[in-house]
Amino acid sequence: MTEPPARSIWLRPERAGRGPAPTFDRDGIAAAGIALADADGLPAVTMRAVAVALGAGPASLYRYVATRDELLELMIDRVYGEISYAELGSGHWLDDLLALAWQSRGVYLAHPWLLDATATRTPVGPHAVTYLEHALAALADLDVRPRTKLEAIAIFNAVVSTLTRAEVIQRRAGQTIPQWQQAQAEYLTQVAMAGHHPHLATALTGQPPEAEDSSESLFERVLTRVLTGLLQPDDIGATSVHGRAEAEPPAAGPGASAAP
Amino acid sequence: MTEPPARSIWLRPERAGRGPAPTFDRDGIAAAGIALADADGLPAVTMRAVAVALGAGPASLYRYVATRDELLELMIDRVYGEISYAELGSGHWLDDLLALAWQSRGVYLAHPWLLDATATRTPVGPHAVTYLEHALAALADLDVRPRTKLEAIAIFNAVVSTLTRAEVIQRRAGQTIPQWQQAQAEYLTQVAMAGHHPHLATALTGQPPEAEDSSESLFERVLTRVLTGLLQPDDIGATSVHGRAEAEPPAAGPGASAAP
DNA sequence: AGGTACTGCATACGTCGTTCGCAGAACAGG
DNA sequence: CCTGTTCTGCGAACGACGTATGCAGTACCT
Numbered sequence: 052m053t054e055p056p057a058r059s060i061w062l063r064p065e066r067a068g069r070g071p072a073p074t075f076d077r078d079g080i081a082a083a084g085i086a087l088a089d090a091d092g093l094p095a096v097t098m099r100a101v102a103v104a105l106g107a108g109p110a111s112l113y114r115y116v117a118t119r120d121e122l123l124e125l126m127i128d129r130v131y132g133e134i135s136y137a138e139l140g141s142g143h144w145l146d147d148l149l150a151l152a153w154q155s156r157g158v159y160l161a162h163p164w165l166l167d168a169t170a171t172r173t174p175v176g177p178h179a180v181t182y183l184e185h186a187l188a189a190l191a192d193l194d195v196r197p198r199t200k201l202e203a204i205a206i207f208n209a210v211v212s213t214l215t216r217a218e219v220i221q222r223r224a225g226q227t228i229p230q231w232q233q234a235q236a237e238y239l240t241q242v243a244m245a246g247h248h249p250h251l252a253t254a255l256t257g258q259p260p261e262a263e264d265s266s267e268s269l270f271e272r273v274l275t276r277v278l279t280g281l282l283q284p285d286d287i288g289a290t291s292v293h294g295r296a297e298a299e300p301p302a303a304g305p306g307a308s309a310a311p
Numbered sequence: 312m313t314e315p316p317a318r319s320i321w322l323r324p325e326r327a328g329r330g331p332a333p334t335f336d337r338d339g340i341a342a343a344g345i346a347l348a349d350a351d352g353l354p355a356v357t358m359r360a361v362a363v364a365l366g367a368g369p370a371s372l373y374r375y376v377a378t379r380d381e382l383l384e385l386m387i388d389r390v391y392g393e394i395s396y397a398e399l400g401s402g403h404w405l406d407d408l409l410a411l412a413w414q415s416r417g418v419y420l421a422h423p424w425l426l427d428a429t430a431t432r433t434p435v436g437p438h439a440v441t442y443l444e445h446a447l448a449a450l451a452d453l454d455v456r457p458r459t460k461l462e463a464i465a466i467f468n469a470v471v472s473t474l475t476r477a478e479v480i481q482r483r484a485g486q487t488i489p490q491w492q493q494a495q496a497e498y499l500t501q502v503a504m505a506g507h508h509p510h511l512a513t514a515l516t517g518q519p520p521e522a523e524d525s526s527e528s529l530f531e532r533v534l535t536r537v538l539t540g541l542l543q544p545d546d547i548g549a550t551s552v553h554g555r556a557e558a559e560p561p562a563a564g565p566g567a568s569a570a571p
Numbered sequence: 572a573g574g575t576a577c578t579g580c581a582t583a584c585g586t587c588g589t590t591c592g593c594a595g596a597a598c599a600g601g
Numbered sequence: 602c603c604t605g606t607t608c609t610g611c612g613a614a615c616g617a618c619g620t621a622t623g624c625a626g627t628a629c630c631t
Contacts, residue, residue, distance in 0.1 A: 059494035062501070069607050071596040098588065108611040110589075119588065170430035175495050180502050180511065187510035197514040202533060205477065206470055213469040234319035235435050241322070242440050250447035251440065254457040273462060273541065280540020281533065329576045331627045357618065368580040370620075379619065 060121045061176055073114070075105055080115055081125035088126065088164040096122070096164075123168055128176025130162050136185050145278060147189035151182070152211045152274050159215040166216050195282060203281045210277050218266050320381045321436055333374070335365055340375055341385035348386065348424040356382070356424075383428055388436025390422050396445050405538060407449035411442070412471045412534050419475040426476050455542060463541045470537050478526050 065077055083104045087095045098119060099109045116122045138150040159165055183204065190200045224232070243252040264272075325337055343364045347355045358379060359369045376382045398410040419425055443464065450460045483489065503512040524532075 059491065059498045061498050062494065069598065071598085071607090071609050073609070097586085099586090110591095110612080111610055113589075114609070167431050171427050175499060177502075180499070180508065184508040184511045187514055191510060201514055202529070206473060206533060206537065209469050209473040210466055213466060217465065231319065234322065238319045238321050238435060239440070242437075248440065248444040250451055251444045254447055254461055269462070273466060276540040276543060277466065277537050278540075280536040280538070283536060329578095329629065331576095331578045331629085333578070358620080359618075370581080370622095371579055373620075374578070 059175070060117065060124060065115075075107065075111075075115060077115055077125055078129065080105065080112060080122065081129040084122055084126045085129060085162065089162055093123075093164040093167050096126070098122070123172070124174070124176060127165065127168055127172070127174045128178045130158055130165055131174060131176065131178035131182055133158050133161070134178070134182060139185060139189065144189050144193055144282075145275065148186065148207065148278055149271060149274060151186055151189070152207070152270070155208070155211050156215050156218075156270065159212065160219065160222075163219050166212055166219065169212065190282070193282060194284065199282070203278070206281060207274075207278060210274060214270050214273060218270075221266070319435070320377065320384060325375075335367065335371075335375060337375055337385055338389065340365065340372060340382065341389040344382055344386045345389060345422065349422055353383075353424040353427050356386070358382070383432070384434070384436060387425065387428050387432070387434045388438045390418055390425055391434060391436065391438035391442060393418050393421070394438070394442060399445060399449065404449050404453055404542075405535065408446065408467065408538060409531060409534060411446055411449070412467070412530070415468070415471050416475050416478075416530065419472065420479065420482075423479050426472055426479065429472065450542070453542060454544065459542070463538070466541060467534075467538065470534060474530050474533060478530075481526070 066073065080101065084096045084101050087100055087104060096119075098112055101122065102109050102112055105112075112122065116125065134151075134154045136151075136154075138154075139147045141147055141150070186204045186207070187200060190203070193200070195203075220232070239251075240255065242248060243255050246252075326333065340361065344356045344361050347360055347364060356379075358372055361382065362369050362372055365372075372382065376385065394411075394414045396411075396414075398414075399407045401407055401410070446464045446467070447460060450463070453460070455463075480492070484492070499511075500515065502508060503515050506512075
């Protein structure tokens with residue numbers, strides 16, 4: 052008859068100090084999962100694998116974690132703990148946010164599986180909340196509605212992960228050549244060559260080696276542009292640059308498509 | 312002895328006109344999967360479920376699809392086919408891109424699972440390529456390096472999906488109250504009240520019902536700001552005065568690009 | 572006509588997430 | 602100190618899933 056918990060793992064106390072002392076703890080379990088994910092990717096993080104890595108029985112983890120998803124939450128929040136806020140407090144909000152972005156990038160590069168794990172989920176663990184707090188602190192002096200700040204941070208995080216994902220993929224291309232990716236590139240060039248997609252063709256056959264800027268400068272440039280565009284004073288930006296008619300959602304998108 | 316294909320499903324011919332006529336086709340299979348996903352989410356799309364929905368045997372689909380991931384690719388590209396490009400060609404790149412964004416939003420709202428399916432994967436099917444072609448066409452007259460355009464489109468897509476995901480979650484809150492989400496909110500407010508996160512507290516307790524703008528105007532406003540920031544002339548926005556650590560030499564590969 | 576190459580399908584294998592029930596260990600109260 | 606309660610780890614098992622395999626039939630090609 053003990054059902055009621057169902058709450059987030061972060062509200063559940065780790066220990067319920069009654070019985071014998073637990074052999075493991077959340078942090079150690081998360082660390083074991085992270086080690087597996089770092090080595091062989093997210094799919095390698097199975098309940099059994101983490102258990103044997105810990106020297107535990109196949110189903111022992113369920114004493115600490117209600118579900119595999121909670122294990123992933125633990126892992127995600129633990130790597131969020133690797134973020135340093137030492138470089139913040141510059142006095143310029145843009146510099147502070149860029150510092151946060153570089154820190155995030157570092158964590159993503161150190162734990163590429165985090166890109167997949169956070170693609171669906173939005174992290175809400177203690178360390179993630181600390182991150183959000185610092186991001187808001189960076190924007191504290193900005194004269195913008197709090198709502199706008201939260202939006203900006205959400206978009207900001209999405210852009211950071213998108214940029215870093217591109218970087219991870221490109222970095223992997225140097226060593227391992229995933230089968231599907233090569234097939235994908237083959238298909239794309241083939242489509243471009245077919246002639247029906249002129250803009251795509253010119254975009255793909257553009258100057259490749261030329262004065263290509265580094266990934267780092269691209270990262271900083273794109274983020275700067277996005278953030279400066281995003282965090283303008285609240286009263287402007289509502290009208291298009293072309294003096295186009297104001298917000299008028301075009302006719303509804305495609306209808307439901309259930310059956311053929 | 313037949314091993315060599317391994318190529319993308321888009322390069323593989325649907326029919327190899329030798330044997331008997333297939334009972335099903337890729338489009339029908341994709342439609343069946345989409346129907347299941349629309350009704351019960353992505354996890355409901357299992358090989359067996361799609362098979363029985365089609366009146367086929369449990370493993371019959373492997374005659375059409377090499378893996379479950381390919382089935383998802385089929386589904387993704389089919390819903391991309393619902394996008395209309397009728398409202399494009401306004402002559403203003405921003406208007407065209409906003410029209411694309413509204414179309415994407417419509418598809419996302421009609422098929423919320425698409426948000427999860429494309430969170431990891433980057434769609435590369437024929438319809439996705441058509442989408443990319445139109446996006447590039449919208450930017451054709453812009454005096455920016457092709458590389459910058461591709462970047463901008465990638466960021467653009469990420470922002471669209473982020474905004475729409477937030478909208479889907481908010482929309483779901485009206486009818487179904489997912490357990491984990493309530494727990495999440497409970498935890499967040501509890502953390503904010505604890506006192507150690509002042510900025511978070513003020514951001515969460517901000518004006519709630521006030522002159523809150525609609526989801527639609529937020530959508531358009533954020534996108535406009537991001538895009539205008541992103542697509543400035545190439546020579547500005549590249550400079551920044553932040554000494555940052557974590558710099559590594561540029562990655563080697565020239566190939567892989569940021570795509571839709 | 573006959574061979575060939577494809578079709579749908581039933582069955583089976585291995586793995587995964589998760590549940591259940593039990594033996595033992597620590598704490599609480601007396 | 603003893604006893605009962607409450608927790609612990611764990612082995613075994615369940616159901617579902619992705620996928621491989623082998624077989625019988627069918628339609629095209631020569």
